Amino acid sequence: MKAAVLGSGSWGTTFAKVLVDSGTETVMWARRSELAETITRRHANPDYLSGVRLPSGLRATSDAAEALDGADLVVLVIPSQTLRENLRGWTKLLPPDATLVSLMKGIELGTAKRMSEVISEVAGAGPDRVAVVSGPNLAREIALEQPTATVVACADVDRGAQVQRACTAPYFRPYTNIDVVGTELGGAVKNVIALACGMAAGMGFGNNTTASLITRGLAETSRLGLALGADPMTFAGLAGLGDLVATCASPLSRNRSFGERLGKGESLEQAQAATHGQVAEGVKSCRSVLDLAERHGVDVPITRVMESVCRGVIGPVDAARLLMSRSTKSE
Numbered sequence: 001m002k003a004a005v006l007g008s009g010s011w012g013t014t015f016a017k018v019l020v021d022s023g024t025e026t027v028m029w030a031r032r033s034e035l036a037e038t039i040t041r042r043h044a045n046p047d048y049l050s051g052v053r054l055p056s057g058l059r060a061t062s063d064a065a066e067a068l069d070g071a072d073l074v075v076l077v078i079p080s081q082t083l084r085e086n087l088r089g090w091t092k093l094l095p096p097d098a099t100l101v102s103l104m105k106g107i108e109l110g111t112a113k114r115m116s117e118v119i120s121e122v123a124g125a126g127p128d129r130v131a132v133v134s135g136p137n138l139a140r141e142i143a144l145e146q147p148t149a150t151v152v153a154c155a156d157v158d159r160g161a162q163v164q165r166a167c168t169a170p171y172f173r174p175y176t177n178i179d180v181v182g183t184e185l186g187g188a189v190k191n192v193i194a195l196a197c198g199m200a201a202g203m204g205f206g207n208n209t210t211a212s213l214i215t216r217g218l219a220e221t222s223r224l225g226l227a228l229g230a231d232p233m234t235f236a237g238l239a240g241l242g243d244l245v246a247t248c249a250s251p252l253s254r255n256r257s258f259g260e261r262l263g264k265g266e267s268l269e270q271a272q273a274a275t276h277g278q279v280a281e282g283v284k285s286c287r288s289v290l291d292l293a294e295r296h297g298v299d300v301p302i303t304r305v306m307e308s309v310c311r312g313v314i315g316p317v318d319a320a321r322l323l324m325s326r327s328t329k330s331e
């Protein structure tokens, strides 16, 4: 089995390490040739994973054609809002029967499409050829080989099992599932809820607030998922509750950290600058998740409030007041 990993940020690099440690021959694509050179020759990616030693068998190139040559698995792991444009450039290079694997956790602005939908549309690949990997997967913890589990979702059971085999490492345990919609939604919406949890922490609120946001965040994710045809059980699993808890609780989460800075009184520009170019997907996906919910008539109050925060229309204090002054209802 040969894999091409397109994207050399924190998760792309970490997942490439997982693949190699699972016995899968892997080549990464990096935008900058200097970074590709550093990964191949120094077995490190200091820009995204400082202090982590990468497997000596892991190679990187800045030539997408070279990375994709003969690949059975094509792993896409770049910021969600850049997928369509990048994939257009790669489509002619994709091996015809390769499984296309999305590691991204976002919803496209404008179209409100999930990443697997964008992949199918641009690459002209049937949904059976597209898999999604999502779960409580903070890159640095995995790069340090701390045990974690994840979900490989694919409509085609055999392809899902193929991806599962390719990424089963001593510290990484993938479960398969056929609910692509629920798995992707869990990953995208939890980023928005993590922004809210970070903001609450930045304002000095404690565990009750966090737990309330996590639980009600899961409720709105499940409502939206049901409207889109997802399996409700997915939201009780690794790609739902699992990822939500990990992201909302961890200082390693870029989304939570972004929200925390806002809660402490920093501006959107200051919080953006503090990401050092790394992607906090929820900041943009809050808009597309809200669009998706509105198209399906689903109420997503936390997402709605965070969209106003991320647009700079309201601040953290108004956000908390708006959520707490909603009409009372049954759980």
Ligand SMILES: NC(=O)c1ccc[n+]([C@@H]2O[C@H](COP(=O)([O-])OP(=O)(O)OC[C@H]3O[C@@H](n4cnc5c(N)ncnc54)[C@H](O)[C@@H]3O)[C@@H](O)[C@H]2O)c1
Pocket (backbone or CB within 6 Å): 007, 008, 009, 010, 011, 012, 013, 031, 048, 077, 078, 079, 080, 082, 086, 103, 104, 105, 106, 137, 138, 139, 140, 277, 278, 279, 281
């Ligand atoms: N980091 C994690 O812990 C983690 C875990 C699971 C899923 N994810 C998801 O994986 C995706 C990628 O996240 P990441 O953590 O690797 O991000 P990152 O910010 O660490 O790296 C992004 C990578 O994409 C590249 N990139 C940026 N803009 C680009 C463009 N316009 N065209 C092509 N490449 C571009 C960067 O050079 C970098 O290599 C996101 O959707 C994220 O939600 C991240």
Ligand SMILES: O=P(O)(O)OC[C@H](O)CO
Pocket (backbone or CB within 6 Å): 105, 135, 136, 137, 138, 139, 191, 194, 243, 246, 247, 252, 253, 254, 255, 256, 279, 280, 281
């Ligand atoms: O750093 P974040 O906020 O993008 O979250 C990383 C992963 O999605 C956690 O599973």
